[in-house]
Amino acid sequence: MSTLSLTGVSRWYGNVVAVNDISMALGPGVTGLLGPNGAGKTTLLHMMAGFLAPSRGTVTLDDEPTWRNPDVYRRLGLVSEREAVQGFLTAYEFVLASAKLHRLPDPAAAARRAIDLVELESAQDRRIGTYSKGMRQRARVAAALVHEPQVLLLDEPFNGMDPRQRLHMMQLLHTLGDAGRTILFSSHILEEVEQVSGTVQVMVAGRLAASGDFRTIRRLMTNRPHVFAVRSTDDRALAVALIAEASVSGVELEPTGLTVRAGDYGAFTRALPRIALSKGIRVRQLVPSDESLESVFSYLVEA
Amino acid sequence: MSTVTWITARGLFGRRRFLLLLPLPLVLLGLAVLCRSLGVDPREWGPPVLVGLGLAVVLPVVALIIGTGVLGAEIDDGTVVHILTKPLPRWQIVLPKLAVAAGVTAVTVAVPLYVAGVLASSVRLGLALAAAAALGALAYSAFFLALSLVTRRPVLLGLVYVLIWEGLLGNFVSGTKVLSIQQYVIALADRIAPTGLLEASVSVSVASVMTALVSVGFTVLAIDRLRSFSVAGETS
Numbered sequence: 263m264s265t266l267s268l269t270g271v272s273r274w275y276g277n278v279v280a281v282n283d284i285s286m287a288l289g290p291g292v293t294g295l296l297g298p299n300g301a302g303k304t305t306l307l308h309m310m311a312g313f314l315a316p317s318r319g320t321v322t323l324d325d326e327p328t329w330r331n332p333d334v335y336r337r338l339g340l341v342s343e344r345e346a347v348q349g350f351l352t353a354y355e356f357v358l359a360s361a362k363l364h365r366l367p368d369p370a371a372a373a374r375r376a377i378d379l380v381e382l383e384s385a386q387d388r389r390i391g392t393y394s395k396g397m398r399q400r401a402r403v404a405a406a407l408v409h410e411p412q413v414l415l416l417d418e419p420f421n422g423m424d425p426r427q428r429l430h431m432m433q434l435l436h437t438l439g440d441a442g443r444t445i446l447f448s449s450h451i452l453e454e455v456e457q458v459s460g461t462v463q464v465m466v467a468g469r470l471a472a473s474g475d476f477r478t479i480r481r482l483m484t485n486r487p488h489v490f491a492v493r494s495t496d497d498r499a500l501a502v503a504l505i506a507e508a509s510v511s512g513v514e515l516e517p518t519g520l521t522v523r524a525g526d527y528g529a530f531t532r533a534l535p536r537i538a539l540s541k542g543i544r545v546r547q548l549v550p551s552d553e554s555l556e557s558v559f560s561y562l563v564e565a
Numbered sequence: 566m567s568t569v570t571w572i573t574a575r576g577l578f579g580r581r582r583f584l585l586l587l588p589l590p591l592v593l594l595g596l597a598v599l600c601r602s603l604g605v606d607p608r609e610w611g612p613p614v615l616v617g618l619g620l621a622v623v624l625p626v627v628a629l630i631i632g633t634g635v636l637g638a639e640i641d642d643g644t645v646v647h648i649l650t651k652p653l654p655r656w657q658i659v660l661p662k663l664a665v666a667a668g669v670t671a672v673t674v675a676v677p678l679y680v681a682g683v684l685a686s687s688v689r690l691g692l693a694l695a696a697a698a699a700l701g702a703l704a705y706s707a708f709f710l711a712l713s714l715v716t717r718r719p720v721l722l723g724l725v726y727v728l729i730w731e732g733l734l735g736n737f738v739s740g741t742k743v744l745s746i747q748q749y750v751i752a753l754a755d756r757i758a759p760t761g762l763l764e765a766s767v768s769v770s771v772a773s774v775m776t777a778l779v780s781v782g783f784t785v786l787a788i789d790r791l792r793s794f795s796v797a798g799e800t801s
Contacts, residue, residue, distance in 0.1 A: 308795075311650070313649070313795060314795045315793070332652050333652050338650075340646065346647070359571070362568040363651040
């Protein structure tokens with residue numbers, strides 16, 4: 263069991279403050295680091311991983327600083343956001359090289375175990391350059407896991423993955439978290455983290471805006487009012503049917519279409535096709551109109 | 566062979582950039598063979614080909630391409646993170662990379678210089694040029710490797726050093742020659758095989774001490790810079 267502790271950590275570039283006075287302690291389990299782009303998540307992760315010195319404050323892994331201390335990598339793994347892989351290597355060679363650099367007693371077995379864990383055996387002898395994005399990401403996770411670190415940091419691991427790959431990756435992270443490892447991943451897309459059952463830390467503009475149980479924050483997220491722009495073959499008839507729905511709190515009829523306010527994102531999006539189908543109305547357009555991340559996150563911060 | 570060496574060598578030979586290394590030594594070789602077969606007096610073609618092309622251009626440029634490539638290319642594309650997230654003391658990363666850079670540079674440059682030296686004068690001159698070029702390769706590699714950790718534009722700064730400092734200022738301001746790896750190489754080669762073809766402008770003792778200082782100093786600098794290697798955040 264390892265604990266990654268941040269105490270009053272700040273980082274600035276010139277007079278731009280990227281990370282502002284953040285303290286947290288990460289223990290075993292899966293933790294999500296959420297926040298819009300530019301909130302300072304990557305800067306924070308780099309400081310955790312020893313790739314950036316904090317301008318103020320300390321980052322320690324079991325009371326040892328991570329900065330200028332390569333020994334922490336015995337217990338820490340990092341999957342960075344940049345998709346940097348030596349494309350001319352096969353996944354097996356890539357993970358094996360990692361195992362050898364870690365001076366593991368049996369690098370070949372460790373590499374095979376890590377590749378097994380991310381379920382990449384069938385493609386392990388192909389060059390990484392030929393992989394899909396999700397596979398490349400898994401190869402990088404395998405390389406970061408080869409020495410079975412207590413702490414694994416992942417920067418935007420779900421970027422560019424399709425929902426199936428995302429689910430798979432999330433399951434993998436949970437398996438690791440349940441085994442007593444400390445897993446931290448960052449994400450700027452709330453929907454990506456739906457299946458997380460751990461704690462989340464929400465960062466907005468360099469500050470820690472919220473932290474706690476995911477379900478609480480998830481409820482705040484789903485219960486906020488959502489606005490959709492809907493266009494259909496018969497807007498008025500659709501409006502009549504929609505207002506009878508419990509999840510809909512208001513409908514406006516406009517020349518360009520309907521503006522629908524829904525209290526529950528999931529219930530509304532499930533109800534709409536059912537209603538349209540039963541009324542014989544064809545829905546031409548369904549656009550969530552205030553789903554910008556900033557609005558979601560600022561809603562979270564206010565709540 | 567250590568894993569770092571293996572990855573570095575594969576990275577070096579796996580990139581197209583490596584093909585850039587071939588033309589220069591071939592031109593040197595071709596010119597030497599041509600001059601010899603046409604029967605031109607070695608005193609006439611020796612200095613421009615051996616020094617003007619071989620030591621002043623081929624050696625530093627080849628060292629520049631390789632020296633900034635062994636670590637700089639990995640920093641550029643981000644793969645350096647894979648090596649850095651390992652519990653290795655940083656000297657165990659820098660030294661293998663330096664060894665690959667200096668070794669490949671030495672082989673690439675010493676072979677044509679040896680042949681050109683033999684054609685110009687004697688086997689002794691050939692060996693002297695090859696040995697001095699190998700020492701120069703080490704000093705240049707250490708310098709360019711450190712440069713790739715100090716600046717984001719190592720190739721540009723390296724070219725400025727080679728072309729402006731060594732190439733241009735060396736002709737006008739003789740003091741700059743004391744801080745010129747090219748002059749150390751010439752002095753060392755001339756010491757091993759004294760001929761009329763090479764004209765040393767620094768003493769042999771200065772050359773040997775400075776070559777050692779440059780090699781060790783920049784290696785230490787590189788190790789220290791790698792220890793504090795920062796990955797730029799998205800905000801910067």
